[in-house]
Amino acid sequence: MTLLHLETISKRYGPVAALDGVSLSVEPDSRTAVVGPSGSGKSTLLRIIAGFEFPDRGIVRFDGKQFAEGPAGVPAHKRGIGIVSQDGALFPHLSVADNIAFGFARGAPDRARRIADLLDMVELDGAMATRRPHQLSGGQQQRVALARALGRRPQLMLLDEPFSALDTGLRETMRKAVVRVLQTAGITAILVTHDQTEALSFADQVAVLREGRLVQAGSPQTLYQHPRDPETARFLGDAVLLPATVTNGFADCALGRVPVESGHAGKAEIMLRPEQISIVVDGATPQEGGRVVDVQFGGAVCTVAVALPDIALPPILIKTSSIALPALGALVHLGVTGKAHVFA
Amino acid sequence: MGASRPHVPVIVFAALVAMFSLVPLGFIGWVTYDVGWETVKTLVFRPRVGELILGTLYLELLTIPLSIAVAVGLAWLTERTDIPGARLWAWLAITPLAVPAFVHSYAWVSLVPGIRGLAGGVFVAVLAYFPFLYLPVAAALRRLDPAVEDAAASLGLAPVAVFFRVVLPQLRLAICGGSLLIGLHLLSEYGLFAMIRFDTLATAIVDQFQSSYNSPAASMIGGVLVTCCLFLLGLEVLLRGNERYARIGAGAARPANLQRLGRFALPVLLLPATLAMLTLGVPLLTLGRWLWLGGAAIWDNEVTGAVGQTIVLALAGGILATMAAAPMAWLSVRAPGRLQRFLEACHYYVGSLPGVVVALALVSVTVRFLLPLYQTFALLLAGYVLLFLPRAMVGLRASIAQAPVELERAAVALGRTPGQAVRQITLRLAAPGAAASVALVSLGITNELTATLMLAPTGVDTLATRFWALTSEIDYVAAAPYAVMMVVLSLPLTLFLHAQSKRTAGQ
Structure with a gap:
């Protein structure tokens, strides 16, 4: 009806x-x-x-x-x-x-x-x-x-x-x-x-x-x-788009190995929402690292730009709290929560 | 404060102009007092004046509603339907303004010699004056937010009901303003009604004046006429109320959906076509016929002379009126306040006074106190300044408002002296508006008949007065070239009004 x-x-x-x-x-x-x-x-x-x-x-x-x-x-x-x-x-x-x-x-x-x-x-x-x-x-x-x-x-x-x-x-x-x-x-x-x-x-x-x-x-x-x-991904909110190789429910990308919800195999573009990516301080689940190239203090929510080594990608923007902001130029590790979305 | 000091000479000048514009009203008041109540009673409360008032009243009551119906209908057709050639009809709707009212009636008298009295007066007046309503109504229709009409439809109103309950009420301001303009013209028009022998208060004053230029009888009818004008102004304020019909909200208005005429398109076309035929076709055809009958012989030196004199008078009057209005226009933008509002009201009211009254007052006052000025160019120009002061204000105000004081300050901060700043910034920016003011006034003077007849020194012949003299001798052939020249000189006015109404509609 x-x-x-x-x-x-x-x-x-x-x-x-x-x-x-x-x-x-x-x-x-x-x-x-x-x-x-x-x-x-x-x-x-x-x-x-x-x-x-x-x-x-x-x-x-x-x-x-x-x-x-x-x-x-x-x-x-x-x-x-x-x-x-x-x-x-x-x-x-x-x-x-x-x-x-x-x-x-x-x-x-x-x-x-x-x-x-x-x-x-x-x-x-x-x-x-x-x-x-x-x-x-x-x-x-x-x-x-x-x-x-x-x-x-x-x-x-x-x-x-x-x-x-x-x-x-x-x-x-x-x-x-x-x-x-x-x-x-x-x-x-x-x-x-x-x-x-x-x-x-x-x-x-x-x-x-x-x-x-x-x-x-x-x-x-x-x-x-x-x-x-x-395009829809970016229209509905901030999105981190990365090239990746998908095999058996995992994608290998610049952030390392990320779980995906897709039976797709081979080269594909994957998407993560910025809130899925966090700066890992203690190294519990260390992924690939990067260098902090910009820190914008914004009160409750601050933006940290992290450039990944050896890859021609724009720096990844991460929203984080103002507590324990990394210093400019610091080397950090990035952690991913949840699964990435694969564009078939 | 030092900031207000530079205003003093400007205020003095504006006050002088305001005082001068109070002369006609003061004159009427003074004569009323001077002749005494008994004489006023015998002069005003008599059957003849009663007839004149009644005739003028009928004229207003018939002409204005008819003009509203014609103007609103035509404006709706050109702005809101897919009528073929909408832009052409819009132009043709305002072009009748280029034909002076008394030329309209000249054309109709030549075509239908029996046209007479109230019915004839109303007929020609509607044709000559309905553009004064069409212009504001069409502009208002363009400005209306179509979302409001959509809202009415979504609330269950059929298109006809939407027009009467939503569109028409929002046109009230435009209709009130246009009707006032027509009403004032009907009160002050002399030539149109004299030509078809319909007596109004204005024609009676001119008749009286021509038999004796300083008769209390004429002044008393003038008093009645001024009272009618003030009554009309008050009525309009009352009807208009203090409404605000402007668009609410900030979003850009979507252009309105055009009503599809479909198979009605052809029959509906008859309406603007007939109207154009009546307002433009008839004057052009009759003028063409007289010109053809007269051949080359009627284009004599007198026509050239009248063209020259008219242009000189029009430009001199235009420049003088603009100069007289400038201080007030500057004050009303830069130093608004209570005194300024009063002075400005003086500047504006005088424009709604009939030319007969202004001329009568100037003649009587000069004859009594300044005899050397009587029958001079100076007096004629003074009359023009009074009659067209509001026109001069309009263009000036708008352009001075476009030169905000901040720009002057910026120039001073960049090292100019205050005098240089005014010359290089404000005057430069206000120049186009001043030119528009001069043009508007000049065009008005070109077609002015009544005051020119009463004030012009002997030997001065404008197009209008020559035309009038010849038609009074029923020499319609010889009069034709003068009418043609007036129409030609007035065409720019039409262009200007069209452009202005476009601009106020934000297009």
Whole structure:
């Protein structure tokens, strides 16, 4: 039982292919993040789901109903899908209360109560109701936009980079609040973002778009640990990529012998996340050594660059605590925890 | 503080200009006081004035809503649909501004000699003035964040409902501003309505003035007219409210989706095409016909002379008005404060006064106190300065704002004297804006009829006054070259307004 089903969606703008055969399924009560660099087509995908645009080819099916097949289908105002966009898109000429009640049926008897409930739901003070959008902070505007969309009790909520205009601290608070609200209301959500941390921490399912194609979709853990290609690996976080020779579940690389989770044999590129590599002081599991070429003190997390001998690789950057930082020029050994990922 | 000291001469100059701009209002007040309440009552509270007020009121009440409908409809077509040739129609929508209002009515009178009265006045006025609404409305439509309309659709609104509940309310500021401009033009326009024999307050003042140049009757109707203007200004402030419809948030606005017209494209095309035919086709055709009938004979030395005099007057007035506005523009950018706001209001209000009132006040005041100035170039230019002061302010303010004081300080820190810094940095950066101000005022003067008729010394013939004299003698053929020259000289204005509306829309 899937709620939303996209089948080989393609969309061109003149010579540019914004989307090229994208297929994706979204389960009810789940949270999906569509992530990709700018220009990857993620916003176009969202606009096609919302019904603001129609694909050139492909099918959009929602809750058993056909919403679009090629350039024909149900227009946005008949879909009942909620959307919260980048800067909220509040109606500047209406008060907060009128914004929230905008989607209500005409003459709804319990208007005032519903407005109060929705304000409460998005954790805004009831006194805000009479304010105008420009009198609100960015975070408050987003909350009102969410309340406005929730007022229609949609089954699906689209979130179009709703946190990107907010300050870093506020962004996390808002993300948690939105997850809480959607979970309570039992609404399926699709978040579009270019921020991979946001995508990984928000979603049950992450879909990576690149140049209009869906590169990989799956759980955040799967994507982070087993990305399909080096580009996806680097997009989802810092990655150490090394050439290696793989035999019998082990890879021989510049860091020595590292366990892998792959039946692959022969030459391959492997990936380690920086948090898997540590500077070994006591030499319990000594691997190959290197020379410290740069130390950047950064408070809680410091960065140490280690150049490996005899190999034409850029220095490996290791995140470590500020306790017992090695000195510049010191010779250190590097230890690896967990398994490396092999690109087949 | 020493920092404010250099402002003193500038403030004095700006204050003098502000005082001068209060002359017309002061004159009306003084005459009212001078003739006494009894005379005011007999002059103002009579059926004739009542008729004039009612006629002007009907004119406003019919013209403005019709213009709003035409302008909003056309702006939506050119900005938000895939109508073929959208850019062409956008140009054609503002080009009627190059045709002076009284040339519009001249064209219509030649085509339909029976055009008369309120209906004729409203018809020609809509054609001549709707671009004043089209410009701001089209610019506002371009600026609207389409995400807001998407949000409305996702909340269940059909496209038509989105337009009326979301788009139209956001156009309120543009519609208010444009309507005010049209309303003020309707109050002050003389030539358009005189040509088709529709009496308004303004035409009545000119008629009175022509029978006796210093009659309390004319001044009293002037008082009524000024009251109407102030009422209109107040009404606009009230309707506009202190709303802020600007985009909220910082992200770059995505261009709006264009509405597909599909099979309606051809029938819909009839709308802008008909409008262009009425606003441009008719003037061009009638002018063309008169020119053809007149042949080469009508292009005599008098036309050349009028062109020369018009250009000289326009440039002199443009430079003078810009110089007069400069201190105020500088103060309003560099030293904003309460005094500055009051002085600035004086500079701006005078531009919304009808030319008849300004001219009447200047004539009466000079006849009484400065007789040597009466019927001189100086007085005519003074009238132009008052009428076009706000126009001169607009370009200047924007360009002075582009030369922040920090740049001057940087120049001083690099070893220039303060005087050199102003000359080499601020004046250099403000020069294009000053040139734009001169051009805007000059173009206004080129088409100015009423005040020129009332203030020009004998022997001075501008294009507008010659045109007017000839059409008054029903010599439409001989008048045609003057109309053509006015249109030709005004075309740059259209280009400028188009470019400016593009720029304010951030394109």
